[in-house]
Amino acid sequence: MEFSRRLFVISESLATDDLAALKFLSLEHIPLRKQEAIQEPKAFFQALQEKALISDSDQAFLKELFYRINRMDILVCHLGSSREEMERELQIPGRAKVSPFRYLLFQLFENITTEELKCFKFLLGKELPKSKLNTESTMIDVFTEMEKKGILGEDNLKVLKSLCEKVDKSLVKKIEEYELSLCGQEEMLCTEGQSSSVILGITADRTIRPASFLASDSPARHQQYTQLEVYKMTSRPRGVCLILNNHNFERVGAEVAGHKLKDRKGTDVDAAALRKVFSKLHFKIAEYKDLTAKEIHNVVKRYQHEDHKDRDCFVCCILSHGKKGIIYGVDGQEVPIQELTTSFTGQNCHSLAGKPKVFFVQACQGDARQQGVVIEVDSAEQDSSVETDGRLHLDFIPSEADFLLGMATLQDYVSYRSPSHGSWYIQSLCQHLEESCPRGEDILTILTAVNEEVSRKLDTQNAGKQMPQPSFTLRKKLIFPVN
Known part of the structure; x- marks a missing residue:
């Protein structure tokens, strides 16, 4: 009974495309003539049971099927397995x-x-x-x-x-x-x-x-x-590049713990750089500025429910103040980062299942200022007029595959933003994307170069340093072709 209930729950979460894929992968075991009568998942599971391909004591084929069609949510939540376990098996x-x-x-x-x-x-x-x-x-x-x-x-x-x-x-x-x-x-x-x-x-x-x-x-x-295989990146547009750009906090008098949040001067320079580079990479730009927490939720929900079937990727760039595990709306209300990222898992946004979901977050992860060690350099011209973006600690990236999360700095440390030139991280990211994508370099190679460049910068007023940190569950190389 427990196995039957599990199959029922799984069947309720399957779309028409999922059933078609499962049937196709099973053609060597269930003949086409018999498959033509199968119009819904429960009948498909029944056919597998009749052929003794699955049972309460043998779920190997069922696990393999969901692994093959990249439904890791079902594999993990309902079948007690994982991508790593299936690869070993x-x-x-x-x-x-x-x-x-x-x-x-x-x-x-x-x-x-x-x-x-x-x-x-x-x-x-x-x-x-x-x-x-x-x-x-x-x-x-x-x-x-x-x-x-x-x-x-x-x-x-x-x-x-x-x-x-x-x-x-x-x-x-x-x-x-x-x-x-x-x-x-x-x-x-x-x-x-x-x-x-x-x-x-x-x-x-x-x-x-x-x-x-x-x-x-x-x-x-x-x-x-x-x-390594390379993620498919041929659709036009490649996908949506969603930019959440919060600049004006002082206008609405946003406060956190009795302290007023300052305007994020220079963030519009970052947003412009992101628009420019992702437009060149054939993404559809969707920028939203100065959103309250509720408005951020609504925008994310909108793109979560949008049909991404004919798109190869999704990018979200978050520019705001924050603290541990959250970002702020311009009204000073909190938005958990976890809710933003998990909105686009395969389970919550099925049309992005198996496709890369990329998040870039420009915000601090704490109050500490990273101190540099003395090294010999050829030359360095630094902007001493820099600001920080509050406190943000993000320790969550979806366990599901195909996510990339680019953080501006390490846990517990500040990140820097110039009021006139934009943030160290976003400016370096955009520059390297623009220079390296035409050469066919993958995103992890590019982010390594960003790490190197940002780590060499110095806040001369406080001798502060910054080290970006990417986290990812990508399964293939992610390359953004310019053609």
């Missing part, structure tokens, strides 16, 4: 039940944009019935029809590869990795004499950890496999 030979071929197609589906889908349908106009290429058809539907027509299969990727060459060459790389894994399978069969069932298990796992397979392979091939 699926490295065990023979453990994976989703075939490498099926997972390859699902990965392609996840990376194909709406416009690219239209191109695929157009190019397949003579191969597939028009009724199967209507506006409602997804890429999963297209793959299914291609399999029915015999122009797509585990060892028949010629047509698919040709289509990807015409539509998006980056998709070809995934197909080539799959083909290379099949070559590796043949090599293992020849040199080690292992059974095909064991090999198939290893091959399935290589879609997750490809570097763990052919350790003795050629250096060039090994290097190709050890490279």
Whole structure:
């Protein structure tokens, strides 16, 4: 009964797209003819139970399915597992039940944009019935029809590869990795004499950890496999860049513990720099200025419920006063940082599941001033007219994957803002994004350079230093292409 109740709760949290993905990944186990009658999640779970694929004592396949479709919220909250545990489990030979071929197609589906889908349908106009290429058809539907027509299969990727060459060459790389894994399978069969069932298990796992397979392979091939995947970043716009910019606190007389909050002079310089750089990176800019706590909640809720289906990323930049775990509205009321970040988890904002969510916070994390040590430098021109942004301590980043949180400073320390030139952190961040993104550098490399630059600055009045701190649960490289 407990297992049935759990399946019921899970089914209530699944969208139509989730069910379609689960059914597609299960095609080797539940035939298409039987799947066509399944229109809701409860019937799908019942079919899995009838096939003895899941039970109260064996939930491995269920966990694998939700891991594959990036529903980490369900995996953690309802199935008692985690991304790390699944990665370990699926490295065990023979453990994976989703075939490498099926997972390859699902990965392609996840990376194909709406416009690219239209191109695929157009190019397949003579191969597939028009009724199967209507506006409602997804890429999963297209793959299914291609399999029915015999122009797509585990060892028949010629047509698919040709289509990807015409539509998006980056998709070809995934197909080539799959083909290379099949070559590796043949090599293992020849040199080690292992059974095909064991090999198939290893091959399935290589879609997750490809570097763990052919350790003795050629250096060039090994290097190709050890490279991290890159988050898809091809949509236009890439996504929303939400800027919450609180400047005028004195006008409304905002007070905290009997102390009036000062205006944040220089924050508009930061906001302008953020607008400029993220516009160049093809983000849709949404800036809100001088919001009360309630207004901040309302704005975040609006973008939480917005449909991000055709966007690849979400960015939120927070510029305000704060203290431990919160930021202030211009009315001096508190907004917990945790509420802002968790609003965009896969569970709370399903259209951003599996996509990178990036937060940059310009605010202090305490009152302490970091003292520098004497080092030799070539030259340094510092602005001694700097201010701090109150007290903010942020010890929370969602445990779910695909988050990046860039903090202006370390825990317990102040961060600096020039009334005329903007904050050290945001100005350095924007400069490095503008210079490094055209070179194809990933965000963590860029943030390391920001750390280096900001750490060299000095508040000459107080001999204060600042050290930014990024935290992240990213699974892939995050690169913002300018083209």
